[in-house]
Amino acid sequence: MKNANSLTAGIIVFPGSNCDRDTFFALTINGFDVKYIWHDFNQLLDFDLVFIPGGFSYGDYLRVGALARFSPVMSSVEKYILNKRGLVLGVCNGFQILTEAGVLPGVLTVNTSHRFICKDVEVEIINYDTPFINNVQKKILTLPIAHKEGRYIVNDNKLDPTNIVLKYKENPNGSFDDVAGIVNEEYNVFGLMPHPERACHGVLGSEDGNYIFQSIRRYLTSAESINN
Amino acid sequence: MIKEKQKTFGFEVKVKLREGILDPQGATTFKVLRRLNYNVESVRFGKSIELEIKEDSYETAKDKAKEIAYKILTNPVLEDFEIIDLNRK
Numbered sequence: 001m002k003n004a005n006s007l008t009a010g011i012i013v014f015p016g017s018n019c020d021r022d023t024f025f026a027l028t029i030n031g032f033d034v035k036y037i038w039h040d041f042n043q044l045l046d047f048d049l050v051f052i053p054g055g056f057s058y059g060d061y062l063r064v065g066a067l068a069r070f071s072p073v074m075s076s077v078e079k080y081i082l083n084k085r086g087l088v089l090g091v092c093n094g095f096q097i098l099t100e101a102g103v104l105p106g107v108l109t110v111n112t113s114h115r116f117i118c119k120d121v122e123v124e125i126i127n128y129d130t131p132f133i134n135n136v137q138k139k140i141l142t143l144p145i146a147h148k149e150g151r152y153i154v155n156d157n158k159l160d161p162t163n164i165v166l167k168y169k170e171n172p173n174g175s176f177d178d179v180a181g182i183v184n185e186e187y188n189v190f191g192l193m194p195h196p197e198r199a200c201h202g203v204l205g206s207e208d209g210n211y212i213f214q215s216i217r218r219y220l221t222s223a224e225s226i227n228n
Numbered sequence: 229m230i231k232e233k234q235k236t237f238g239f240e241v242k243v244k245l246r247e248g249i250l251d252p253q254g255a256t257t258f259k260v261l262r263r264l265n266y267n268v269e270s271v272r273f274g275k276s277i278e279l280e281i282k283e284d285s286y287e288t289a290k291d292k293a294k295e296i297a298y299k300i301l302t303n304p305v306l307e308d309f310e311i312i313d314l315n316r317k
Contacts (some may be wrong), residue, residue: 063303070300100303109304153249155305174250186267 002048004221007032012077014039014068019054019091019197020215026197027051030213044070045067048086048220052094054146054195060209064108064149065096074101081189087131087216088189092147095181095191103196104184104191105163108155112174116148120206122169123180126161130183131219132190132212133165141208143194145172149195152179160185166192234282236315237289241297243307244274277301278314 009032013020020036027034039057041122042051043082057068068074074097081088081103092187098104111117125133152175166181173193181192196209245251251272258271279296283289290311297309 062301063306066300066303104242107303109249109306110252112252114256123315 002069002221004031004217007049007217007220009034009051010037011035011051011053012039012073013053013056013096014057014071015218016057016059017053017055017093018094019195021194022089023053023197025049026200026209026213029158029201030217031208039068039073042076043176045073045076045080049216050080050086050088052077052088052090052097052183053197054094057097060093060149060174062212063100065093065197067097067099068093069101077101078103081184081186084186084188086174086188087153087220089132089216090189091195091197092150092193095193096149098189098191103189104182105159106152106176106182108149108163108193109151109153110149111147111151111172114148115186116146117150117172118144118146119172120144121172121180121194123166125165126167127163127165127183129162130165130187130190131216132183133215135215135218136211138211140169140207141166141210141211142199142206143196144198144206145194146198147173147193151175152182152193165190166194173176196204234284236280236282237286237293239279239281239290239291239293240312240314241277241279241301242274242310242312243277243297243302244272244309245306246308249306 009019009021009027096108099107120142122140150173157209163182167178168180171178184188196212199206199209254271261268264294281289281292302309
């Protein structure tokens with residue numbers, strides 16, 4: 001069993017990432033020993049949690065997340081996921097990168113309103129079985145969103161309902177089936193458009209996002225994650 | 229490997245959203261055109277990317293262009309592409 005004081009997290013920094021420092025703050029106050037990882041190195045990722053933060057990697061040219069997925073570090077992330085070394089969390093641009101890399105199904109594209117939306121939204125927890133959510137006591141979380149490309153689409157509406165973790169109460173961007181956050185089949189990769197790291201402390205106006213970090217922490221220090 | 233005798237072949241990759249994928253940019257432009265009383269039936273936006281590829285033969289260059297278009301320039305969940313030969317030899 002992992003000691004709660006020795007949890008480590010890596011935050012991947014792409015050219016254009018801008019939520020990396022918020023994420024550093026969020027993970028540090030939750031007791032993680034945090035390191036930044038520059039995207040240009042293909043290195044062994046030996047962390048309990050790998051975080052892909054929001055921003056505009058490579059200026060989001062071509063498509064959102066499309067160029068970042070070819071960064072050398074992404075092959076390390078893929079190995080990390082295959083080996084089930086730990087958990088991967090992608091927020092906003094991080095979620096977009098994970099879908100482009102094919103780690104998570106579907107794709108994110110421009111909002112139906114064609115506008116950048118920056119506000120707090122309510123999301124409902126649909127699946128409590130994943131490490132990212134299983135210790136959250138609430139049913140509805142209020143989290144900030146800030147994106148222009150957050151409309152989730154999946155081919156032929158093929159998405160296993162158990163993969164959906166979060167749904168918007170009032171769909172802000174036209175996402176298929178109100179999807180706000182999904183996991184992969186192994187439940188070790190979670191991607192979401194809302195920003196839990198921007199709602200992790202009272203000084204930020206909301207602490208709802210911290211339930212997610214606390215859940216990850218509980219999971220990593222519990223017996224369930226031993227075989228990882 | 230770039231060799232001296234290789235030639236440069238030019239291609240245009242036209243990327244458009246697949247049928248049935250909502251194109252907000254097109255939909256907005258459509259609304260404005262209708263408001264201006266143009267009898268437009270539909271508006272779809274796409275993008276065009278020009279590639280110059282150095283290869284031994286036209287066939288290999290075209291295959292490479294297809295590979296790039298499929299693997300990198302488009303996401304098959306959203307987009308279709310078409311390759312146009314720019315005949316630059």
